[in-house]
Amino acid sequence: xxxxxxxxxxxxxxxxxxxxxxxxxxxxxxxxxxxxxxxxxxxxxxxxxxxxxxxxxxxxxxxxxxxxxxxxxxxxxxxxxxxxxxxxxxxxxxxxxxxxxxxxxxxxxxxxxxxxxxxxxxxxxxxxxxxxxxxxxxxxxxxxxxxxxxxxxxxxxxxxxxxxxxxxxxxxxxxxxxxxxxxxxxxxxxxxxxxxxxxxxxxxxxxxxxxx
DNA sequence: ATATCGATTATCT
DNA sequence: GATAATCGATATG
Numbered sequence: 001x002x003x004x005x006x007x008x009x010x011x012x013x014x015x016x017x018x019x020x021x022x023x024x025x026x027x028x029x030x031x032x033x034x035x036x037x038x039x040x041x042x043x044x045x046x047x048x049x050x051x052x053x054x055x056x057x058x059x060x061x062x063x064x065x066x067x068x069x070x071x072x073x074x075x076x077x078x079x080x081x082x083x084x085x086x087x088x089x090x091x092x093x094x095x096x097x098x099x100x101x102x103x104x105x106x107x108x109x110x111x112x113x114x115x116x117x118x119x120x121x122x123x124x125x126x127x128x129x130x131x132x133x134x135x136x137x138x139x140x141x142x143x144x145x146x147x148x149x150x151x152x153x154x155x156x157x158x159x160x161x162x163x164x165x166x167x168x169x170x171x172x173x174x175x176x177x178x179x180x181x182x183x184x185x186x187x188x189x190x191x192x193x194x195x196x197x198x199x200x201x202x203x204x205x206x207x208x209x210x211x212x
Numbered sequence: 213a214t215a216t217c218g219a220t221t222a223t224c225t
Numbered sequence: 226g227a228t229a230a231t232c233g234a235t236a237t238g
Contacts, residue, residue, distance in 0.1 A: 052230070054230075061230070062230085063229095063230075066224075066225095069223080069224075070223085071222080071223060071224085085222085085223095085229095085230080086221075086222060086223090087221090087222085087229055087230070087231065088219075088220070088221080088229060088231050088232080089219065089220025089221035089222075089229090090219070090220060090221080090231070090232070091231050091232070093230065093231080095230085108230055110230085141231070141232070142230070142231070143231050143232060144231090144232075153222090185230070186230075186231095187229090187230055187231065188229095188230060189229095
């Protein structure tokens, strides 16, 4: 069977070494990878199209800026683990820890493009998907994609995203990303100019401004 | 298309 | 007691 006839490609996990690097590099290389939720019912998969790097204690915008606390502990630990926080009394957001054990760093997942399990995601979001507009609103934005994947702090904070054991992981399906755009991060007041937001140029599921 | 605003709570000062 | 890595609704051009 020729490659072009293949509909579903197998997905391989990303190893610890992938995440144990500078968060800027991890952020850029995460674009085009696949977020997977499985283990209870239908498998959910979605392509990562927008992320932001958070540099740790020296980054005023990072939750790690005040130093180690119970909330941000995962970011100070080894790379490849889920840091989930709750914000504005309403939304969960998913990050993955990066860099060296003992040094805080993370990448925030801001938007994904749904691949499998769209009906399940819509149910989790409590919205109906009819046109392309609704589809974008399903997973474009950190709070939205977290809700679509049923991510909560109680359930997912501290989960090892390099392992399939807990049913939430990051994989590679062989997709070759196109052009990457870099802009300042969204929704922050401190260090607002730092160019640490990365997204796939032209992808409709990217949230916020789509120009550099 | 851009702007402004309210909701709602875990977390830290 | 103030703040926040957001979202959805409403208002206006």
